[in-house]
Amino acid sequence: MAQASGRVGQYVKSSGVGGEYYNSYVPNPLPPNPPLEMNELFPLLDQASVALGRLDGMSMILPDPSLFIYMYVRKEAVLSSQIEGTQSSLSDLLLFETTDAPGVPIDDVTEVSCYVEAMSYGLERLKELPLSLRLIREIHGKLMNNSRGGHKMPGEFRTSQNWIGGSRPGNAAFVPPPPERLMEVLGEFEKFLHDEKAALPVLVKAAMAHVQFETIHPFLDGNGRLGRLLITFILCEKGILKQPLLYLSLYFKTNREKYYGLLQSVRETGNLEDWVRFFLVGVAETANQATDTAKNILALFAKDKERIVNSGRHAASVFTVYDFMKRYPVTNTTRIKDDCDLALPTVLRALNALESLGITKEATGKGRHKIFVYDRYLSILNQGAEPFAN
Missing domain, CATH: 1.10.3290.10 (Fido-like domain)
Structure with a gap:
């Protein structure tokens, strides 16, 4: 050298x-x-x-x-x-x-x-x-x-x-x-x-x-x-x-x-x-x-879609909200309502269905300004992206 x-x-x-x-x-x-x-x-x-x-x-x-x-x-x-x-x-x-x-x-x-x-x-x-x-x-x-x-x-x-x-x-x-x-x-x-x-x-x-x-x-x-x-x-x-x-x-x-x-x-x-x-x-x-990562995400999506279908709670609005959260895994009801053109009660019912299936969860614990998260999807994406410890 x-x-x-x-x-x-x-x-x-x-x-x-x-x-x-x-x-x-x-x-x-x-x-x-x-x-x-x-x-x-x-x-x-x-x-x-x-x-x-x-x-x-x-x-x-x-x-x-x-x-x-x-x-x-x-x-x-x-x-x-x-x-x-x-x-x-x-x-x-x-x-x-x-x-x-x-x-x-x-x-x-x-x-x-x-x-x-x-x-x-x-x-x-x-x-x-x-x-x-x-x-x-x-x-x-x-x-x-x-x-x-x-x-x-x-x-x-x-x-x-x-x-x-x-x-x-x-x-x-x-x-x-x-x-x-x-x-x-x-x-x-x-x-x-x-x-x-x-x-x-x-x-x-x-x-x-x-x-x-x-x-x-x-x-x-x-x-x-x-x-x-x-x-x-x-x-x-x-x-x-x-x-x-x-x-x-x-x-x-x-x-x-x-x-x-x-x-x-x-x-x-x-x-x-x-x-x-x-x-x-x-x-x-x-x-x-x-x-x-791509394979893990595809497997998660397939599993969660099957979970929705098998639950019997597969109204079109549930799939619409689920598909939206695949694109935006951290979101709120206003964003879902506006982007999906759904009424607020419909959005809330869909989110409740997804939460009961363990697919999404509410992250703030607040009565207002709630944030909903597609948690396992975010966990896959987050690997290695945690901030450095100070």
Whole structure:
């Protein structure tokens, strides 16, 4: 791995407030030189590709793929934001989308909600635009459209120095490229995204693009979340996934120290192979988990539908409310009444039937402003999405 040192970028001496000097890092362009040593990576690449194929195939047999995508996108938004320090849960987000409920950490959940919007916007725009600096800026604008991000140049590349760790560039753990070099390295990054001559497997390209984006850190805030979104965008743009079902934030959250350590190792030693190995293992594990989750959800839906049928309480309104709660597993009577076009007494009878069958439950214990939850469905979705303990 000695030759990998040739991949290490250059340090540029800069001075900050008070004349303190610090070194900022300018990465070399991709693809790497010397090229990646692929021999040991091919078996992992095969495993990851097979797992992705199974997941993509699963999306083809789901009775309603949009339902699964809807919930999975929200889980990813929660996980990716948790890595950045929010304490919002999946239940918080779903509750927030249902009603402005008291007790929801509003700033945290608004931030997560913006992530959902950014992801949905980016995937839609990819149908008409290539993955480019322009699109990345547009997505960032959606991501940072909240009270925390509104003053941090949403949708614009930074014009000042940022850093990671520490209180200033002079004592930071890592200092990305200085602003005067930013458009140069971003231009090279965009060329890499569009380069069809490099003949790299798409998964390897996505791994490299992620570490390069994290190293460039082109925005004042939101770089981590956008860098993780970038992985899914690349796989969808290149046709590796027909549906946006692969999100690595749970893997990165579970292995957070190793994740950050490998990103820094690439910068210091040029050892991309260990990073790509970690990434491919994550793709395989995450794709297999997503496939298992989809199977568990399908099995639950089938079992609960059978339970309703066998109970004899299968009025059309019961199935209407049940189908609604498959899409919105945290909800209230107003939302059900309005969206399903049912009278309130009909909604209450249906919810009572579902609760008596152990399918849904009322979560607040209050006389008013009740919240109803499809509990076992939410439990499947929630695995791994609990906030970090303080």
